[in-house]
Amino acid sequence: MREDDQEPRERAGPAGGTPSAPEFEETFARWSDFARLARLMLGSDLFAEELTQEAFARALPRWHEIENHEAYIRASLVRLCLNRMRRAGLERARLPHPPETLSPDDLALWDLVSRLAPRKRAAVVLRYYGDLTIDEIAAAMRSRRGTVASLLHRALADLRRELGRD
């Protein structure tokens, strides 16, 4: 995939308007995939669903101008999630899982992931849950490739250090 294909940039063309049903439905069918990403970043079902809907709502007025709808909505969603994480430090604590259904190892690692700083956590979720490339994460977070690599490196170092304390 060329780097241009990964950029959530808009394309020239008629502004606004209602997207054609098949084109929009194809992307909206992936609503749950976006909400799952947001849920792991936020640790909240409620806010993940709310912000996913918000990301779609923000894309709609310029739907025909956007070249890569998936990348655009993902980038918008990541930014909304980061804003939400920073604005409300408490909301992160709403872990989206019943702890008894996870193994102790999974629970311990998830607890550490949920303690990462917002941008590190977003990068980890996009990389290890979303299976995105570094370039795709950079596009989603509107960061440079090196910044993302550094975020991931430091996040893994944090996790290794904390795991080593157990």
Add this chain to the structure above:
Amino acid sequence: MTDDLERRLRETLRAVDHAAGEPRRPERPPDARSGAARLAPSRPTARALVAAVLAALLAAGVAVVARRGDDDQRVVADEPNALYEGVGLFVARGERAELCAQGTVDLIEGLPCTGTVVEVTGLDGSDLAGDHAYVRFTGRLSSDGLAIESRELVEAPATPVLRRRDPGAPCASSRPATGVPSGEQLADGLDAIRARDGFGGAWIERPGPRGGEIALEPTGRVDDATLVVAGARDLSGLADAAAQLWRGPICALTVPFTMDELEAVQIATAAFECEGLFRDCVIASSIDEPGNRVVVETLAPSDRLEQAFDEALLAGSMELVELLRPVR
């Protein structure tokens, strides 16, 4: 080993996702820029206040600015070609550049621009150090866009400083940490606190680097942080509920506005969001919980908008921030 950790991360994140189940996808797609879910008032009292505020604004002679697609209802800037200065995020669009007018918090996080895109002349895409840059500029506003007259590349703006509304207000108690509630306990306990009459805010904080500044604690390291609860009524009830939840320092503060009232103000100001180059527009509206206020960001100063807000909204509940300032 890093490889082992990466494998464990993949497995754990999938296990968490699986355990959480299928997200509840809405039956209908969103309305464009409706913000309905985000801005929906949580209680009937807030809804009633929104209706009252909007009615008062309309009575004050301020048209609710139309959103994209309703061009004939837009309120156009009444001082065309006025000279303004400001710092903004400019985005390269081929050989051209555009000003991305969105909220300060959004600006710090960067692209994609989800706010108003303003056409620019006098500044090209090649003037930016990459696909976007922050620029301190002076320029003239007109119905055709922003004509740049001077420009200077600058660093991205700093994160807004958070302060309590009244930094000198005494806290109710300070006690050593004896334990940290689980995520579920914290969420449930805070939900109960938020549902109490008179609730005006709750957050976990540490002292910031400068006097009076605070840092929200988003990382879960809560054992030595302070749980702050704020209320306009029944402060002792809020403090008791906080003490049952939090085994560390607690601060109970009296604030003038409840969260219901702030949400109503936010919703009313968000009704002035619009697309395009119009002075009577709200770029972003957000609740500053520690500050017990609504921060409303506008494209440029608008006496009419400010006066209408002053007359219709709760006095002291809002701070207006302008992206562009007139050059005297």
